[in-house]
Amino acid sequence: MPYSEQSLPSSSCDSAMFSNNTLFNDVIATGLSGGIALSLLGLWEETAKRGIFDQNLNRKIVHVTVGLVFMLCWPMFSNDFTGAALAALIPGVNIIKMLLLGLGIWKDEKTVKSMSRFGDHRELIKGPLYYASTITWACFMYWRTSPIAIASICNLCAGDGMADIVGRHFGNKKLPYNSNKTIIGTVAMATAGFLASIGFMFYFSSFGYMKESPEMILGFLIVSLVSALVESHPLSTEVDDNLTVPLASILVGSFVL
Structure with a gap:
């Protein structure tokens, strides 16, 4: 079943991290989490562009780190439903990005190179799309409890x-x-x-x-x-x-x- 505040254990923290206004807190948390995720992706795009790692290794470093680092950010959000929803919005936006890139509507060679095996943009509507969809689903439907x-x-x-x-x-x-x-x-x-x-x-x-x-x-x-x-x-x-x-x-x- 979708996340609900009632699913929280009685010992869970009731206060938000940045503000007593939960919506304001979750907006801040979304900005910070999104910024961390984008910075990490930008780092791996640069390593792919410069050829620092083998392309397949670079792709797998992205695979290992992005989802785990994003999950580390979950405590920034409040216990309200808006917390789970706004957190899920971050990988949710990436679903749209993968679709646009994979279908060739949007051109971004750095992203394609960092996430694909062979540098083919069409690869992004398979593995990377499933990856973003899984994290979005797990975040919104199950959340941190x-x-x-x-x-x-x-x-x-x-x-x-x-x-x-x-x-x-x-x-x-x-x-x-x-x-x-x-x-x-x-x-x-x-x-x-x-x-x-x-x-x-x-x-x-x-x-x-x-x-x-x-x-x-x-x-x-x-x-x-x-x-x-x-x-x-x-x-x-x-x-x-x-x-x-x-x-x-x-x-x-x-x-x-």
Whole structure:
């Protein structure tokens, strides 16, 4: 169900970070969070333009960092519905951007180069569009009081991103059921997604948005293991793991978190 203020635990912080006026607070938080996200994207666009990193590595650095850094900004927002809605607006705007760039309506070579495998603008209406849509959905529908939001974003960003980075650079042994994936890459995905989920569990717990528990930790482990198996399946190569991984995280998370 969509985020509601009633879903907050009784121990959650009732005050907004910047102002007692929650709407004003959320507008400030939106500006700051959006500025941080744009600055980070701008940094990776520059590294792509200058060729500091291999293009695929640069793309995966974007993949790992942007969603996680954005989620770090969530405590800036108030507990009101406007907090979740305005926070979701930030990646929501990126959905429109990916569509415009992917369809060739808007030209931005730096963004295309930093987010695509082969420099083709049409790639942005697949993986990058699914990526932005997942974060928008998790933010608006689940928000910071739900471990499902944590699981879906952490397995998409940290898990899927590290699977490619580690697998591409250190993977020698291929999976028996998918020659495009490596054993170490799949292990790296499960490990990174799980550790990132645990980190954000404690992070949001420190603000009172949720209460950490051994059961929640076990749930995160199950979700990360299933997400890693889904990412390693040949179907994820055909469809796009930016779509299959968050869908698996949300589905499994609905039962175990």
